[in-house]
Amino acid sequence: MRSTTADTTCAALSQALTEPLPGTAAVASAWLCLEQRGPWGHNALLESHLDPGIGAELDRRASAHGVRVQLIRHPGPHPDTSGPRQVLIGHAEPGGWLREKTIDDPAELLDLDFQRIAAGRHDGWGEQASPVLLVCTNGRRDRCCALLGRELIAEISEHHRDAIWETSHTGGHRFAPAAVLLPSGYTYGRLTTHQVDSALAAAAAGKVSLDGLRGRSAWSRSGQAAELAVRHELGESLQDALEVDETEETAESTVVRVRHRDGRDWRVAVRPRELDPPRPNSCGKEAVRPVSLEARIIRP
Template identity: 25%
Template sequence: MQTQQIDRLPLTDCRFCSLVSKTNGEDPIGTAGTCDHWLIMEIPQPWSQNIFQENATIKALISLFQEIIVKHGINLRPMLIAPDRDYSHPGFTRVLYYYRPTKLFSQFEKQEFVLPKKEAIPLVTAILKQLIQQPNDLSKFQQYQQQTSHIRELMVCTHAQVDLACGRFGTPLYRRLRKEYAPAANGKLRVWQTTHFGGHQFAPTLADLPQGCLWGHLEPEVLDSLVKRNGSVVDLRKFYRGWTGLTKFEQIAEREIWMQLGWTWLDYLKAGKVVAIEEVGQGQEADWAEVRIDYADAAPDESLSGAYEARVEVSGEVISALSSGKEMELKAVKQYRVSRLVKVE
């Protein structure tokens, strides 16, 4: 059935993985990845496919990134953003650092620095060393710190050199958000072009910070609801990749709670836990998991708190494409549903 759906795509569109994914009804939920830290740095375009290994400014950081992510197992997501004519300053580099503040949280804490280009790598190095408790001189960069915790940042992947779909679908979405929504936000919203942050089969894909939600397969008609957080959340269900404060099965359960409670849910402090999961071999995905989502009111006294328990189960498979091109690699992807959701406390 899925192959027939692929065949119904116009020949000119068959090279885009995200159209195969979307046409076949692949649900993006659970694909956001889990983050404890985001490190985002301004680097001018063009961006090559292997920008992190090839760019002279940042390739010196690769070994430190690898030590943090691979050796220490820290969930760090490095990204690059393109300088903007209105936001950026010639001769200076912007560095955004987001981090998980507590076990239960609703959005990431933010530190932003705008500093001379020659100071950017020493700053990033100090931030990274801080994560693995190595000596650092982060304090000397305080003079460059910006007070921008009130600004929401929408990050749209336009990294066509990694996958054509991100350029083809991400760029128009970025332009629309940048032209129509950012100027109307009275300085409380910025929109950026970013390098790849995973999931090009869901292009156009977007990261919403400081909340940390990821979105995919976005369409122009849902932008009002996403940006202004109004209207029915059900209309955004099929575009939600998940909240990066949780793991895959927790993200799937969390979406169901959001569907029930609406927009107010996003402001609750949250934490997730996989209580039980099917045992499978290495590289295989479980067919089911039992998860628990704890939550608390964001008010200082946390007067309202509780938990949900959910069972997540496989509901079927669809065929998706892993990357764009004339000869795409197709793969069967498991789809999941929440078969039970109970408020337990």
């Protein structure tokens, strides 16, 4: 096991200490991804060459309805040039969709109805798009994403060129290389080249690869852990086979109902547990005790 020194990266520590992945994905019912070439700062929406007023307003309007805004750019050199840019909007709940459109001015996105997007309505915006993988490479946020994310991008971009984007912070840089599949919102950590191949092949077939899976963004953190517990119990790989409802809170756990589209359902108790030893959850931060979510099926 590696020493927990200040010189050790947060991702190396997380992996060496075998921090569990389930229940660690960002929570978002839908995703808006705006192409923004050039450098990104720590808070990419406000500290890139995107107009910070537009970035702040997009974030405010989208987050009010559970929609997450990301900046994206093509792998490889990304000079800060003006001109048309691509936009992706994906709805992450079962039966969701991914749409794409090229725009001239990011201010056009302020006309979007984020409430309807969060409810699963695209209203004919853009055109249908194939699944994509967003790999976090936001080095100004955390050096693990810069080093490990870009290393992974270099290995996979030629083979998966049309399906890969670099993206700003997605949450959980200690799990770098970290990535999000759209439209499903399934989020991965500690990705290898082989896992990327498996995840994209599964997505194209309407399935989900369980290797390195952290959770589906459409669910709460407890819901993510519960869904993965049922998937592993069944060996279920169909992407939209399961839906999640939180049913009740107890003093020790959250009881989550997981429903299969064939009519079966399960009750899953999800309990938080603090992990030892303390370690930084981001490079350069103070050591803390992370919380993992333990899921136990209590009634099939």
